[in-house]
Amino acid sequence: MNDIMDSEVVQVVESSFVVPNEPTPREGLWLSPLDLILANRGHTPIVYLYSSSNVAAGDDFFDVARLKEAMAKALVAFYPLAGRLGVDDDGRAEITCNGEGALFVVAQADLTVDDLKDDFSPSPELRRLFVPRVETTSVILAIQVTFLKCGGVVLGTALHHVAIDAFSAIHFIQTWSAFSKHGDRATIELPWHDRTLLRARSPPTVHPDALTKFYPKATFSYPPGPIAIQAFVISKDQVASLKRLSGGTSTFCAMSALVWQCTCIARRLPSDSEARLNFPVSVRRRMSPPLPIRYFGNSTLRMGVTGAVRDIASEALASVAGRIKGAIDRMDDELVRSAIDYYETMAMAETDSRPVKGTLPETDLQIISWLGMPLYDADFGWGKPWVMLRAESIRGGLVYLMNDGPADDAGVRVLMCMEAANIKELERLLYEKL
Structure with missing residues (x-):
């Protein structure tokens, strides 16, 4: 194309x-x-x-x-x-x-x-x-x-x-x-x-454990080699099988565990290095009281999970998925408020509004989920779109998860942006484990 x-x-x-x-x-x-x-x-x-x-x-x-x-x-x-x-x-x-x-x-x-x-x-x-x-x-x-x-x-x-x-x-x-x-x-x-x-609290108060649970700042650098973008389609049956392997957890936790584990292996990272996974989580229903259902604005907090590469690469998928689910389950009103307080002070100190360029370190992965969202509810009177997707993704280390079409039996589309040298090996590993 x-x-x-x-x-x-x-x-x-x-x-x-x-x-x-x-x-x-x-x-x-x-x-x-x-x-x-x-x-x-x-x-x-x-x-x-x-x-x-x-x-x-x-x-x-x-x-x-x-x-x-x-x-x-x-x-x-x-x-x-x-x-x-x-x-x-x-x-x-x-x-x-x-x-x-x-x-x-x-x-x-x-x-x-x-x-x-x-x-x-x-x-x-x-x-x-x-x-x-x-x-x-x-x-x-x-x-x-x-x-x-x-x-x-x-x-x-x-x-x-x-x-x-x-x-x-x-x-x-x-x-x-x-x-x-x-x-x-x-x-x-x-x-x-x-x-x-x-709004941040007055005075801002950051819970001592909060910074270990969310990622306030990402580090970007210029990649040593070319970046590739590829979409992997996982069928509905494959997703169901993967969820069983992952201990019956959510589609997001199961897919994220698979992608994280395979990426660690495909990148051939040192076994004793620390692998980091982060992902935005909606705070809308996790605050007390919850936000209005139709709150209009940004309402996500970036959570994080870490582990030694040797562990993430060798653990059963159910264990890796459990790490991810555990991080999500820890998000409560206090953590959200602490994050808001922290972001308020950080945002006020940040003066450069130019777009950030570069890629994430090879030890890092960021997974953004659009799973379950009504992405195809865009019928202007002439039918739903054949496909909806992000037009450009050029930052290495970013992954998007979305339903692969408007049908009820649609599987999951994994949009991966990573080092070109490793993406074919990632593809082999993904489908090998399904």
């Missing part, structure tokens, strides 16, 4: 801003410490691929006017996405809710769904062609609708991570698509914008 995409040029047809269709609050939206710690992550690039093959011939597939009208309605409730990044009087980053709108780009590409679907995987080319390029400090939300010559569509989204996490991003996409599909008959759930629910 990359050869095809490199030789083709996407032509931008239109670029405009979509603003809320009703008056919205004009205010500075305070950002929590869990938001600020992600200020240098920039925009998250996501792409959805749609085929028109199952749509009636008379339908106006992905009508731009209809999409814009629906977005204008959705932005009334999700008004921070129509704002801009700013700074308050104390020098703290905020979202300036000014109603200036989200960027909406329309483009055409001399490509077909068949050209893309056989190898529709993250790459710099995929992002360059189908996701709007916007400055880190500019708009919060940018959209690109690219029409393919076969009638298919690629929808690319760029949402700034300082504003929202995956839960909130999906909430917006669900609302926008519902307005497009159902118009004013759409049933929506309003977002909760009060982020002071995640």
Whole structure:
């Protein structure tokens, strides 16, 4: 696919801003410490691929006017996405809710769904062609609708991570698509914008054991060699078998244990070195009282597990999965509050908002789970997407877990970004153990 995409040029047809269709609050939206710690992550690039093959011939597939009208309605409730990044009087980053709108780009590409679907995987080319390029400090939300010559569509989204996490991003996409599909008959759930629910305590108090349970800061460096990206698909039956091998634990714990163990072996790490695994965990239901279900903002905390490479590589999968589950089970209100207090002081000391570059050390792995999320709830009236994925992943040591399609019997897709020299051995080990 990359050869095809490199030789083709996407032509931008239109670029405009979509603003809320009703008056919205004009205010500075305070950002929590869990938001600020992600200020240098920039925009998250996501792409959805749609085929028109199952749509009636008379339908106006992905009508731009209809999409814009629906977005204008959705932005009334999700008004921070129509704002801009700013700074308050104390020098703290905020979202300036000014109603200036989200960027909406329309483009055409001399490509077909068949050209893309056989190898529709993250790459710099995929992002360059189908996701709007916007400055880190500019708009919060940018959209690109690219029409393919076969009638298919690629929808690319760029949402700034300082504003929202995956839960909130999906909430917006669900609302926008519902307005497009159902118009004013759409049933929506309003977002909760009060982020002071995640305000640090006064004075900040970090529990003595807290720093051993979460990872406040990741270390990045430039890799000694090339980085490769590959998706591994694990069938529903293979996942069920893996969960049995892992002691009947969750899909996340079982998959993470398998990937961590195989990565340690594939990387040929010294047996006495310390392997580190970290992963974001939602705090929404782990606080007392819990956050509102439709809390709109960042609400994850990065937990960590460590172990000697010899142990992680040789233990039964059930034991490795138990380590991961144990870390998740330890997350309670006190740990969350301690992390918020710590992040508040760290975020205030951090002045560089430029995106962090580089890869994680070979001893480290970060697994981000989108498992169980309604990733495919993006039916704008013309059916669900054929596939949804991150457009680009260039940081070695990062893994994404997601359901491999909208069907109930979909397996799990493991999107791995790691050293090119080790990725084939990882693939062999993964499937050997299934």
